[in-house]
Amino acid sequence: MTPQHFTPVALDKSYRLMNHGPTVLVSAQHGGTTNVMAAAWACVLDYGQTPKVTVVLDKPTRTRELVERSGYFALQLPTKAMATLTFGVGTDSAKDVPDKLAKYGVKTFTASGSDVPLVEGSVGWLACRLVPESHNQQTYDLFIGEVIGAWADERVFSDGRWHFDDAPDELRTIHHVAGGQFLVTGGTVQG
Amino acid sequence: MTPQHFTPVALDKSYRLMNHGPTVLVSAQHGGTTNVMAAAWACVLDYGQTPKVTVVLDKPTRTRELVERSGYFALQLPTKAMATLTFGVGTDSAKDVPDKLAKYGVKTFTASGSDVPLVEGSVGWLACRLVPESHNQQTYDLFIGEVIGAWADERVFSDGRWHFDDAPDELRTIHHVAGGQFLVTGGTVQG
Numbered sequence A, B: 001m002t003p004q005h006f007t008p009v010a011l012d013k014s015y016r017l018m019n020h021g022p023t024v025l026v027s028a029q030h031g032g033t034t035n036v037m038a039a040a041w042a043c044v045l046d047y048g049q050t051p052k053v054t055v056v057l058d059k060p061t062r063t064r065e066l067v068e069r070s071g072y073f074a075l076q077l078p079t080k081a082m083a084t085l086t087f088g089v090g091t092d093s094a095k096d097v098p099d100k101l102a103k104y105g106v107k108t109f110t111a112s113g114s115d116v117p118l119v120e121g122s123v124g125w126l127a128c129r130l131v132p133e134s135h136n137q138q139t140y141d142l143f144i145g146e147v148i149g150a151w152a153d154e155r156v157f158s159d160g161r162w163h164f165d166d167a168p169d170e171l172r173t174i175h176h177v178a179g180g181q182f183l184v185t186g187g188t189v190q191g
Helices: A010-019 A062-070 A078-093 A135-139 B060-070 B080-091 B134-140
Strands: A024-030 A032-039 A042-046 A052-056 A072-076 A126-129 A142-152 A174-178 A181-190 B023-028 B034-040 B042-048 B054-058 B072-076 B124-131 B142-152 B172-180 B181-190
Touching: A010 A126, A010 B134, A024 A062, A032 A062, A032 A078, A042 B042, A042 B054, A052 A072, A052 A126, A052 B042, A062 A072, A072 A142, A072 B060, A078 A142, A078 A174, A078 A181, A126 B060, B023 B060, B034 B060, B034 B080, B054 B072, B054 B124, B060 B072, B072 B142, B080 B172, B080 B181, B134 B142
Parallel strands: none
Antiparallel strands: A024 A032, A024 A072, A042 A052, A052 A142, A072 A126, A126 A142, A174 A181, A181 B181, B023 B034, B023 B072, B042 B054, B054 B142, B072 B124, B124 B142, B172 B181
16 A cells, blocks of 8 residues: 555656755565665666666665665655664664664555555655666666656655645755765755 | 865765765866866765766766866866856856856866866865766766865865854755756754
């Protein structure tokens, strides 16, 4: 069952979910194992009808294994309310803390027609198919995904735009600096 | 001559200038031609003693030509006060508007020992050497740079941390959404 605030975003607008450079949660599953980690190094790579993203996944991580084995992953945008969860799943490895998702209260769900785990409470979700690029993955830990589904919490993102100023402060996205310190997405300026 | 607020940042802390995902200005020069463009799709790729970044540079851009010919570029962080400049140099091409730097009031300088142009008024600068990866450049417009010098405006970044809350609001960094609308970097939350 999908959560209450989970509204489809057109693929050609999905880049706008990540254009402002927030820290993301990376999720994947394979063979009945689900994991979630945090990544500050995630970025839009392309837009249009075949939007793409990049994300850096370090070699020792369980999530990376699941991405490589399944060929799928999701990037999602945690909120200010999820700062502790985000730092937690980004610091603990499932290899050392097998119950890390329970420890940080991470709940996942799936969208219709997909078995990629998505994290509850996020405000944007991008389901991705891995575009295999062995050299990038081995040399730079750099993974490329084609976005095949996108959704947002319509309280903060609708008509292809964020409108954080009209919603509860706790729903703002976050940008990791270091050591669990995040900068919160602020107001708007028109250039 | 370097501007007043231009303080070296240790290479192993330089990733923190971009960890929060701001929109950047990309600058390069070759054969006496300098250009500057904006890029929302720029990201940290690695940290440590040989930090790296990625940036997406579209094929028709003059700046991309200068990067490919010179093998060097800089990423720098424009401020809220520079939103119009940033949108302007990101929209106009020097191929169509030869005086676009003058049009938007862009002034550049160089750091000692380098001829990579840096943009005045920014609050963070990363001078980079291109790491040639032809497949990425041709297929994805994706460029990798090794950071060889880093500086920040010490009013907002010192001791490896941002502290926007203690400085004038106009010095905050910005994150492009679309069409010249930027989200401004906000306050802090500890996870």
